[in-house]
Amino acid sequence: MERVNDIVRNDDSRERLDRLAEISQRLLARAKALGASQAEVSCSEERGLNVSVRMGEVETVESTRDRGIAVTVYFGQRKGSASTADLHESSLEATVEQACAIARHTEDDVAAGLAEAALMARPLADGTFPDLDTWHPWRLDADEAIDLALACEAAGREADARVSNSDGASLGSGQSLSVYANSHGFIGRERETQHSLGVALIAxxxxxxxxxxxxxxxxxRGDLEAPAAIGRRAAERAAARLAPRSVPTGAYPVLFAAEVARSLIGHLLGAVSGGALYRRASFLLDSAGTRLFPEWLSIDERPxxxxxxxxxxxxxxGVATADNPLVVGGVLQRYVLGSYSARKLGLRTTANAGGVHNLEVSSNAGTLEDMLRGMGRGLLVTELMGQGVNGVTGDYSRGAAGFWIEDGTAAYAVDGLTVAGNLRDMFARVEAVGSQPDPRSHIRTGPILVGEMTVAGVD
Incomplete structure (x- = not known):
């Protein structure tokens, strides 16, 4: 408790946010004085500590401090942007002037401008927004970080005699502060921390x-798995991949482990994002309101x-977020839009400028082991390689490694395979989603079983 209280006493994040907010207000006032009809300012400040070790030796220790100020101005529907990392008054002044100069020399863009004022998020009575429990600073010094990374690597190297080498362990701890403000009078402050620990081993x-x-x-910090547990899991995964084989080319059920299954949802998001849609570069053009998945599957956004x-x-x-379904009963409910892409498409923003927030995919199955038993025979994919996905056609072809499943259990490791299909067909052929999502992403999905895909191996 004493250490937690010490962190609270020494936390100056709110004062730093206030400083960024004050800077944003000065920049907005200056943009108005220079004739801008609208303006917006994004200010950020990041601090972090990152260490890496390999084979019991320290490789790098890096302490970072970064900041950035971005100014965007609008003269009618002409837009100009400029940025700086220098907080001196002369540099800030020059940044606004540069943004204004750029705007005066650009052409009108009918979609340009701030989001509508009525859509702005409304703060609480004290001027703040709801606490979403994203701020957990870790008073971590370099010595402690090194010790944790070393312990993680050592646990992995000692867990299995077949582990012969290490690609190293790394620990990172960071905190970010950000302020977004615009000439509607909106000003939003956010603060977030993120910590990570991992190791890669060779068997x-x-x-x-x-x-x-x-x-x-x-x-x-409390969200992280114990260093020894991470190391042992890495060793187990590396050793399990020894003596891989191939499989005959054919059509088989393919079960994507949770850590790779989220990439399938990522391809969905790319195809329904505003940028891809207004550029006509998506295989899901005009798909809102159509069935993409089985009736039992839903995807919800919970910002x-x-x-x-x-x-x-x-x-x-600055648009207010709210819980918003993306897929209900297998039917795509909407696209993923910010204000600019929404205007380009003649639609309304879905409060997704900057991306999606906490997607949750529904499940209809149990654990990974339950799903393997239910599949009986097929391919479990634990790693995907390459970028063979065509966002315009939906054609999907990626290198894969994992395990061949016989009688519901892993028979042997496989690699050198290619799994191929078309994403629209793959979505329709999803037979099951597991109940244990990988918690390490804002896209929370369990393993995903696609009933049939082409698996190319060595005949």
């Missing part, structure tokens, strides 16, 4: 070596989730 010898790892991430990895009361335009 086997010579050409038979296999690499894998594990990591933990969270907003608070106000306490202690969520991507929780916020307002988006990057």
């Amino acid at each position: 086997g010898q010579g050409e038979g070596m296999q690499r894998d790892g594990w990591y933990s991430i969270g907003l608070a 106000l989730l306490r202690h969520g990895l991507r929780s916020t009361a307002f988006d990057a335009d």
